[in-house]
Amino acid sequence: MRRISNRTIFLLILMGVLVLGVVFFTVRFFLHAGEWVTFPGSPHVYSGSNLSSGKVTDRSGVLLLDSTGDSRVYAEDEAVRRATLHLLGDRYGYISAPILEEYADALVGYSVVNGLYGADRTANTAVLSISAQVQKTALEALSGYHGTVGVYNYKTGEILCAVTSPSYDPDNMPDIEGDQTGAYDGVYLNRFFQTTTVPGSIFKLVTAAAALETLPDITSRTFTCNGTLDVEGDTLVCNGTHGAINLTQALANSCNVVFGQLAMELGPEVLEEYAQKLGITQSLSFDGLTTAAGSFDLTDAENFEIAWAGCGQYNDLINPCQYMTLMGVIANGGQAALPYLMDRVEGGLLTSYEHGKTTTKRVLERSTTDTIAQMMRNNVVNVYGAWQFPDLEVCAKSGTAEVGEGGTSNATFAGFIRDEAYPLAFIVIVEHGGAGSSAAAPIAGKVLNACVEVLSQEKN
């Protein structure tokens, strides 16, 4: 009998398998229950193809979305509906809302302990960091152009504005399939997060940063621009003939000759290292969003191409949201808050969410960023005109990105406000808008003013 009873080990093994399996599932349950409960089709929280996920407001309490009922209710103001559509998603799943999906469990009032018990009685509210007023202003300022405008607070990380154009009114959906004019090209894309674009001259800030940290005598050097630069038989054309200039003047005039020379002098390794270090080729992930990664690839590039790459052409690509963060880094002395959209989820005793601040690594030396900031301030004062931004100490760089043959260039404009009270970094991209300083800078002015107004109202 002792032998037989020793053989009950087989039963112990079976018990072990059963218990281990249940433990494994329990661990999975604690890790993923929030995803399961908000998975499309989940019986208690879905009606049709939309999640009944509580309400969404902007930072000032303006209701952007109420999905507690059978059908989604968007903002009252038609312009606000258009300006926030890409953050909230549409009714039919053409435009997804990764932010709402990310926090769906908190929004429906789910907790792993209590499940959905009682969730039907309390509607939770998500408060986004954006301002509906600013969104609206930005979309109107783009006045029909395709493009994107982004503004964020580089001290706290809150995104005040993340607008993409074209957009449409979800309550009055246009005939997008049948459109022949191109007015709705890429309308389902959120250009701010999901696309990359040719930067043009705003990229010269990256080249300048690399030069300041790599070439010791750079600030005392004098360059000469004759309007063209011959590189091994190819001719790099400048936007003017700038004569003898220093680095600050070269940036202000956006001199291709000087930055082309600097790029060649720094060489592909250093440029690629800085593009990597400043995050151009990385993507940001926050609130369920992952931004498109830009590119900066000088593999097998000839000198002429390296020169153009240093001026933000060749095959350079940036993501608007990521580049805006880089502006924050420059503004904040080499390290800035990472951007976010979901400020908090209110309601529910156990389930609420509140954003915790996260920052970038130290990316640049403080002396470098101070110098670049001063040079960018000089751009505004001496070239773009400080009158464009009354009462605001804006530092910026414009760009005119050539895209393809023949078409009007993209206007780009990026920078920040150098002010402890309004620490805002921004980027404006206007597709086929023409010159950066004339097409994009005024948009930046309007949006920044709107932001400052919102912030000062909050302070009072």
Next chain:
Amino acid sequence: MKEILDSLSQLAGTVSAGELVNGVLRYLFPVLTLVILGRCARSLLLYHKEPEVWAWLVAPNGDRLPVTHWETLLGRAKTCDVVLDYPTISRSHAVLTRYDDGSWTISDVGSKGGITVNGAATSMEVVSQGDKIALGGVEFTLVPITKKQEVIQTEVRTRAGGLIHPFFTLFFLTLFQICAAVNLALESGEDDQAILVAFGVLMLMQWGLFIFMRILRRTGFEVETIAFFLCTLGLSVIASDAPGELTKQLFCIGAGLVVFLFLCWSLRGLERAKKFRYLAAVGGIGLLLINLVFGVEQYGAKNWIYIAGMSFQPSELVKLCFIFVGASTLQRIMTKRNMFLFIAYSAMICGCLVLLSDFGTALIFFVAFLVIAYMRSGSFATIALIVAATGFGGVLALRFKPYILNRFSAWGHVWEDAANTGYQQTRSMMCLASGGLFGLGAGRGWLQYVGASDTDLVFAFIGEEWGLLMAIFMVLAVVCLAAFVVKSASVGRSSFYTIGACAAGAILLVQTMLNVFGTVDLLPLTGVTFPFVSNGGSSMIACWGLLAFIKAADTRQNASVAVKLPSKRDLETDKETT
């Protein structure tokens, strides 16, 4: 704090009585369960093992070696039950067997030195008080205990249920049932009467059985309490999902109890039980053949037959027959080492089930077969060989009939096709998650709208309405039964009982495993029932039958109705004389 008060006052105005009751009960149920299962587990798993002495073997040097089983292996090896360290005695020498009537035999199990009883060489011989047994020339005498000693032993051993009284455990279970019934009735609306009556009948059954056991002087009720606990969960699933089937389920619990008592009675006498084997062998095959001929396909498997409007799954009852066929006495195991007939019988059963496309049940039988085969042979190598051969056969079968694979195509990635092939599993996990740890409340789930939710997906059903904690308790209840089998194996009377209990435990474990893991996509969904919980009559009856085998291995004093006690008359005459 203000928030909490606000929400409380807000709730008080809008919440119905049902919701208020549920709000409290959903936290009370896991506590009650912990008490019920905790008491059962402590009683079943932490009792002090007291071996029964059936005889003494008197060695040449005068030592009296206690014989503590009905089947005792004698030999030189350390794994023998009575270790006889004499050079002429083989490692496994002989088996000493006691019979129901108190007579004894000794059989040679392939020793070198052989056996003589009173000088005559033998391979198997009856031995009685004073006979001289020589093993390899070393002489022993057997001194069986007298009736009087047996009675004293009965009085002296600790009674089952003495420390943790089953009465109170059952009382807590009744409390649980009353709360569950009230909670379900408040939510259900028009079916409230039926639900209250059904739970009332269940309580009557369990107290009836308890009192009946008391009359039979049996004080161990933990195993039955666990079964009734699981039945309670099963009944509340049906109350939530299909109140019309409550009567049927209660009827089947009743039928299960009858089968349970009948099997306990038949297992009480080992000779009687051994006779049952042949009947069971024929019955098992017969049932499956009837199934093959008259079976009706339902949910992809042809394992149903209809008799007078009642649907029935014969394969469930074959489980009981299979254990009878597989279990074997030590004397037989040690002398007839090959298991050819048993292997052939198992292959036949599994073959029939595969023909019926009932792969889940085939797998259960296969594992039960492995457990029995290992218990009888003790050889992992043999088991590995059998598994490898079967696996090879399985691969061949899939190669020639690839459509079988389609049934398992969703396994492991149910979320990728959540609306079609993964529908049942993904809804199960969504609902499990919706329930959290404490559940939405009995009768308040959604999973009932998914097909087979009260049988194949019952783990998720309980998870949604009662919470993950309860679903885990449900699994632990089954584990507790199996653990008790392991614990009591070393004080078992006969290997027939130990093997039977192990096979029953293994079947319960594998069924639980296939059911739970299928629901949560750790294994393919095979449509196997959860013991005692799933809605299903044949399954319920079979589970109670399996429980009888576990009861038959329970040798705690006065614990089990499947274990014989000295008759009342013997006890009384003992009292008169002392």
